[in-house]
Amino acid sequence: MKTNYLKIGLCFFLLAGFINTINAQKKNDFGNPTLTKYLNDEKTRSISFSGYTEIWARYAELNPGSLVNGEQVNSISDLSLRRVRVKMSYQPTEKFTFVLQGGLTNVNVASKTTPAFELLDAYAEYKFNDAIAAGAGRSTWRGLSRFTTGPLNTLLYDLPSYATANAGISDETVREMSVYAKGQIGKLDYRLVIADPYTNVSADPQYNLATFSKTHPNKDYSGYFKYEFFDTESNSTPFHSGTYNGKKKVLALGAGFEYMHNALWHLDEAKTTINDDEKSFAVDLFYDTPINKDRGTSFSAYAMAMNNNYGPNYVRYSGVSNPASGVNTTVSSLNGAGNNSPVIGTGNTYYLQVGGTLPYFNKAKNSLQLQPAGSVMLSDLDGLHDKALTYDAGISLLMNGMSSRLTFDAQNRPIYTLNDANLATVSDRKWQYVLKYRIDFN
Template identity: 90%
Template sequence: MKTSYLKIGICFSLLAGAINTVSAQKKNDFGNPTLTHYLNDEKTRSISFSGYAEIWARYAELNPGSLVNGEQVNSISDLSLRRVRVKMAYQPTENFTFVLQGGLTNVNVASKTTPAFELLDAYAEYKFSDIIAAGAGRSTWRGLSRFTTGPLNTLLYDLPSYATGNAGISDETVRELSIYAKGQIGKLDYRLVIADPYTNVSTDPQYNVAAFSKTSPNKDYSGYFKYEFFESENNSSPFHSGTYSGKKKVLALGTGFEYMHNALWHLDQTKSTINDDEKSFAVDLFYDTPINKDRGTSFSAYAMAMNNNYGPNYVRYSGVSNPASGVNTAASSLNGAGNNSPVIGTGNTYYVQIGGTLPYFNKDKNNLQLQPAASVMLSDLDGLHDKALTYDAGVSLLMNGMSSRLTVDAQNRPIYTLNNAGLADVSDRKWQFVLKYRIDFN
């Protein structure tokens, strides 16, 4: 089955090249015709291919006790395939669209077996009008916040960690089987989703600490609503853009929710099992605007506040493309292995990022520019005595817009241990440095 997925991906790429012979198509960031074949003269029916690859070179200070290939190490330098994606979108009629996407995720030194080319998305959508469209299948359509599905274009090296806090627990690679409705009513953009969550991680109930339960999961309900003050954003895919690099002027105020009944459990003082709902609410504001279009300068900002209730003292520690294969518990911290840090939990999380593009290096070609950015994530969680502060700073070299870019990022994260009173305090901080290259094809 894994081999068949790989063959499908290769066939997509070859077919995309084969069909890209039609004339008068729009151009991508490389100045080449897009991989879209129109099925009628009106160009309202089409088949298109796209994808991207993200490659990391990284140096990371690892959490205490981290094991890599069975050896306890304090740091690591490694290469990683963060994401590889191949996507087909087929629109046989003006109102019907089918999307199929596959790829690889987090292939690194901890990947002991042959990487699997996964079927990620397979869903169909029918558009009744601009006001309402409905779809079903396996996809990243979900609500809560702007970046819950992951952004199309990131200002920094990756999406903020809180945004996909349940990844790998109630979903697979941020995907669930779901039905959804979406649309735009004037300046209001909305999406409502009902999904079947997975049960990938579960544990026995513990005293006064919530954990995802082993019981059959209930539906995952989520929604996201945003008001667009200036230009409207495209809602043809579930992903929101992290930046337009000055190509649009967007001010979007959003709010969202997620609810799963009896998703978690814990033990009370009488050792009775208490079921806990996941209840999450968020509000965010996204602003992206050109400053000087001739020079290519722009400004982007995003702010988010989220309240999560998973049950008493729930904290999730997770790390992106974690290079560690285990941890020596005798020497470990609460963070666990590798580059894990607290990403979500019962309490409040706040996130701010700012950035923008600097003037083009070459005014004639208009295709080389720098994009500096920085972010701060602050989590005030019930299960942590000290607040969790994680910050990033980086700069991207845009070589062909956002379709070919090199990003350098530095991230600092907290390390938690229990103090003499049994409370989770910050005992240390660790760095991670990432050099990422991303290339898109479309």
Template identity: 70%
Template sequence: MDRKYFKLGLIILSALGLGSKVEAQKKNDFNNPPLTHYLNDEHTRYLSFSGYAEIWARYTQLNPGSLVNNEAESQMSDLSLRRVRVKMTYKPTEKLMFVLQGGTTNVNLNAKSSNYFDLLDAYAEYSFSDKVALGAGRSTWRGLSRFTTGPLNTLLYDLPAYATSNAGTTDYTVRELSAYIKGQLGKFDYRMVLADPYTMATADPKLNVATFSKSAPRKDFSGYFRYAFLDKENISTPFNSGTYVGKKNVLSLGAGFDYIHDAMWHLDSSKNTVNDDMRSLAVDLFYDAPLNKDKGTSVSAYAMAMHNDYGPNYVRYVGTNNPATGVDATQASLNGAGNAMPVIGTGNTYYMQLGGTLPYFNKDKKDLQLQPAVGVQLSNLEALKDNAVIYDAGISLLMNGMSSRLTFNAQNRPVYTNDAANGAVASDRKWQFVLKYRIDFN
């Protein structure tokens, strides 16, 4: 073995060993020392590693006309990697922090040629105080609503579909190149973001139906503002927790916005191209509290109302981790291939979820408990004659808190077709069942 690499290995092992000694009193959900190496005795400077992996086993009733490798299928089962993330956080001074994260998303049978381990986040942040911090780079820092930034301790198997509804159009896996300002003023916290959205539109403008424009993208302005009536929440990362499993007592009211000038376009009745702004407003309420700490019981609830204006008759159908490879246009519904469903559009969207933890199986060990939850999304969209209603119900087995959990989720979604008057109506409903295992590295 090359002596240079041998020495490097000894240095790394020594650093990890030092981190373990320093952190002997602090444990993660696995009762192990966290993957953190402190650079000073005050523990204000550090290098830490974290990440997670989510594995799905799924059965899906496919939308009409769905193709899997050019063969018509009405249903299928599959195994996939929903997300894999590896993250490094480096804090060389009390004021400066750098975050680097890589990973891959939606590794399924439909993605054999695109299973890249991508650069996801790379941003730096300078904190003047708890009240003001500035950051820039590529990240999920953005505004609008609690769950717009992506998943963290989700109550159900995944985020509600509306939350990251522009994923893949103006961003890349919910990431944009951006600069942000954030802070906490007592019980009030805020974030405001200025981003350069990506342009991925490939279609020309349509008659009286807005689509994303192929023109040069304008700036994406977003913000989220929140007041904590009880415990304050951590804002060191862009992610907001979906549940604290009773470890905090939280009641927070939030409001946010997202705006891109001339993001959309359409043709008017005279076949002239008209540009449309993208405007979104949201308010939400989150509650999470212990019921009996000795038994481990807790309750978690979330409610959200959002208004979106993308221009006339815009609606987006998305299939999360879509297992289909194509669709037969002669048999297709408006949903498109696979498990796609209407998740966002010009109009109003409302979402609610409720859940909580049941008593520990063994109160002394406090290592196993069940967490049931339900959720419903209702969207009243301009382009749809019938409201889009999506139901979720699931139950999780928490084996090591939220760091190792097995979740079963059942989802029921609408399928849209045009009626005789060319109106989009919900003509059918389909099911999807997901068994997910998630493990955190921290």
């Protein structure tokens, strides 16, 4: 099966090589024609190929008791394939689009088996008009907040951790089987999604502590609405851009929700199992604008506030591309193994991100730019006595716009332990440093 997935990926690359007729007008960030073949003279029907690879070199201070290949270590330096993606978009008519995407995720020292090339997206969409389009299949189409769907042109090394907080629990690689409707009515952009969540949990209910239920999952309902004051953003894909580097002037005010009935459970004082709904609401504001187009300077900012109700004292600890394979429970913290930290839970989460591009190094060629950025995530969760504060600071070297960039990021996260009063308090803080290279092809 894994060999078949690899063959699928290779086929995508080979098919791209057979595109003899390409769009001579449109160029990518490298100055090359895009990998698009138009199927009619009006250029309203096409087949296109795209993808990207993200490679990490990392040094991380690990949580107490972390095990790497069975050995307890305090820190690690490692290489990781964070993401590899290969995508085909086929538009045989003006109204119909089919998307197929595969890839690899989080291939690192903790990956004990040969990584599988996964089927990630396979969905079809029919566009009635600009006001409404409908689609179905396996995809990242969902609501709640701007970054819930995953990464696209991120300012820092990766998405904020709260954005995909249920990843691997009720979805697979941020994907679910779903049907959706989307559209743009004037300045209003909307999406509404009904999905079948997965059940990827094995824990029994606990006293006064909500965990995801092992029972048959109910539908996952979500939506996201935004009002665009200046330029209009594309809604051709599920993803929202983290920055336009001054190519657009965007001010978007958004609001969204997610609801899953009986998604979690817990035990009350009588040891009776009580079912809990997941109810999440978010508002956010995104602003991206050029400062001086000739010099290439721009400014970007994003702010988000989210309220989550998962049930009593729910907290999820998770780490991106976690390098640890286990933890020594006799000396561990509440964070668990590796680079885990609290990412979401019952309570409120706030996020702020700012950044922008500095002048071109070579104005004549419009090439090479620095892009500094920073972010703060603050979570006030019922299950934590101390608020969770995680912050990032980084800088990117844009070699060919966002299509070839090198990013350095430093992140500081809290470590939680139980104090004498059995309350979750911050006992330490740990650092993680990531050097990421990303290259796109399209």
